[in-house]
Amino acid sequence: MWNLTELLLLLLLCFFIIKYLKIIWVARGLPPGPIPLPFIGNLWTLSFKLHPETFKHLSILYGNIYTVWLGETPLVVLNGCKSVKDGIVSHSEELSGRPVTSFLKDLLGGKGVVSSNGHIWKQQRRFGLMTLKNLGLGKCKLESRIQEEAQCLVESITARNGESLDPSAIITHSVANVISAVVFGHRFSIDDGIFQNLVRCNHGLVESMGSTWGRIYDSFPWLMKHVPGPHQKAFSLIDYLHQFIINEIRIHKENGLAEEPEDVIDYYLAQISNTTGNANSTFDEENLITLVTDLFAAGTETTATSLQWALLYMVAYPHVQRKVHKELDAVLGGPQLISYEDRKRLPYTNAVIHEIQRFGNIVAVGLARTCIKDVTISGYSLQKNTMVLPNLDSVLHDAQYWHTPNQFNPQHFLDNDGNFCVNEAFLPFSAGHRVCLGEQLARYELFIFFTTLMQSFKFQLPQGVTEVNTKYVFSLTLQPHPYKICAFPR
Template identity: 70%
Template sequence: MWFVHQLLLAVLACILIAKYLKIIWKARSLPPGPSPLPFIGNLWALSFNLYPDTLSKLAKVYGNIYTVWLGHTPIVVLHGYRAVKNAIISHSEEMSGRPNSNFLKDITSGKGIVISNGHNWKQQRRFGLMTLRNLGLGKRGLETRIQEEAQCLVESFAAQNGKPMDTSFFIIHSVANVISAVVFGHRFSIDDITFQKLVAGNNNLVNSLGSKWGTIYDSFPWLIKHLPGPHQKTFRSKEYLEKFVKQEIRIHQENGSPEEPDDLIDHYLAQIAKTKDEPDSTFDTANLIQVVIDLFIAGTETTATTLQWALLLILSYPDIQEKIHKELDAALDASSAITYEDRTKLPYTNAVIHEIQRFGSIASVGIARCNIKDFTLDGYSLKQDTLILPNLFSVLHDSQYWETPYEFNPNHFLTKDGSFKANEAFLPFSAGHRVCLGEQLARFELVIFLITLLRAFNFHLPEGVTKVNTNYIPSITLKPHPYKVCALPR
């Protein structure tokens, strides 16, 4: 028995040594980084996640391009504007791939826009861009729909009669209704239980993508997929979303294809029929379902979270709210609906909106990419399919481009004479071939929602509350801590 134990220990030691040597050999051409351990890589040092603070600390030690290991998989991290720009902008084509993440692959089956690659991705993304553009030009364009939802949000706030409220419920449902109108062709009542379940399932999917369980799943899929845990709830949420979308598709099919498509599903069904005889077409029901889910997730989460940050920061800086109110009163007609074009009359308010996006850094570190062919990045030869993580948080907090990177400061976007100024390091939607598909829609929403709310209300802290927590809750998106606000009509 003693001999067997010694033999097993020797075999285990040999396996560990072999794994370690394999990692060392693989790392010889990669950028520097913390030494990985067999099997777990740097997971322990990273606290089993890729949070901005941890990645920023590593950059101070290893430089703006370094390598961390998730299990046996290396990820090249890009820190700061220069490193990120040299990769995703200067090498946009080479950096257009998505990694074969086990967790995301099992959730999406490689379909849709966000995670797919190659010909499938190019066709689906091109269709998505074209359809969003077409829907924005119709009789009920996207701007009109956003204005209507912004007014509904005003009414929801007003119904609270100035009492302390958690705005997150109202905001996320209003924003979700914008993308619902885009993909489904109609909005939902905020009291609709089915709609509430849809939004809850969407939230669970988003939160799981930035969780420790998602990272562990990616490292050990053969084991974790069969074990109980929060990740199983994620798959149930995905099943619910798929079931809901299939039902919406069925309703569209039963109603027939309209001569003037009114939503994304109408456009997609027409595209399936148009390309059914093309051998290289990727337009099918499976892709339609995932495209709808992709747009619903992306179109709800980031904008709703940004608006929650907006009200929190407005609460934190009463003087900024006062300046915005003065500018709105001087520049806008009180009876007209807010338009996206109004931002050009409101340089200070526009600067505040941009600073909210910069300071909040909603996209956190972004979604990893991979290079679709070998290329050289700052002297490092990266082989095809290397995982590369552009740290967007580090771009939006790069001290070389922002005077006070960790302070909320609208002057980052203002000239000395008070005019609005752009900043090349402002990349909240990422950049390059994988730039956020819904960037333009999100820009419209942030301007119209926030200005509509600020024109209607004075926002105050509840009685007895003197300060707010402006730290973030780390996840795939950086959320503010829960808070309550009083909205008093102006």
């Protein structure tokens, strides 16, 4: 006779065998990949992270399209420019969904733009694009805001009198003030404690989403939402951001609907008023809160991190910094407000900015998508609701499109005559239907902030420091290790 312990072990063994056979059955029609384990899939192989180096190694073993398992959920990974573009450009609509069970979705509630799907996503994204345009994106109005913040950043750095400083905080506050003006209609003093806490919460939220706990949550959302752990802190942080935004909305309501809307909240409240009673409308305060969260979080973290990499690369590659200074002096002839149009006269500086985005690649592998209908990609038939990850890192380092993919080299964006040229594998903002909503704003900010800083300062390592660490800290975005530099007025 079997005792209770033996019976339980037998049942457990049968359970794992059934789970494993189920995975094998589902995997038969998917691209090849590492053999998954029952229950945890390939999480052990992935070290519980969606790390670009791991994906690079797997692509050598299994090719440019393969499958990894996050628990019992398959994730098809696209690698290299050709495969990624076949997915998100050639089949843009089919791959326009977001996973319906994920850490990101539970944090944002499937509202707004980043985590939403279907009708909600289409309406909210269309509204976001239209509103950014109405607020002056591509015109003098918004550009002047960026120029103002760039000058404030210069003043903050000048006040340090050449002493060594960690530029991360003041850069982040300056960039956050640009998106604050867009969504809230006003900027904050960098000494404002509430604003500082808002920025810290935003950064903590991004770190949580890219953490090991975040990947475990993606694999077992039904379990992790009830289990204590570091991942639960993210829900506290999102609550803080939401309460801050709710208070801003309250202030806007108290002031009444503006005749001339001046920010995203103004436009959205007017849209709610105009669509009241329309059963087809998705415009409500929940979507407003999440849309503002999406814009503030992404609009702060990505651009600020790119600028931090920019200054780090300038001290790591002083010959590049000298060439940028030389071009700025020759073309602009002295201190002046820099506009986005100036990029056409500054091919080398423009190339450097693009190379910073390519080599720094802050978005790492990017965000997963789902198939909203059956689709065939690179010869593989993927069923509706299959998760797909276009690995952006593999595109920005694809040796078929970049002469020196693993080196910082502005020549990637210059032709033989020194003119700026676009490379089709430059996809830092992704592409297709899910291309970054704030791409154009980010381009304006990066160019104006970077050229204003380079026009104003010469950046050097602090005295006694001889080495520069250009390796990244892995998170949802790839962050530089903390560093200090000295800025001397030119």
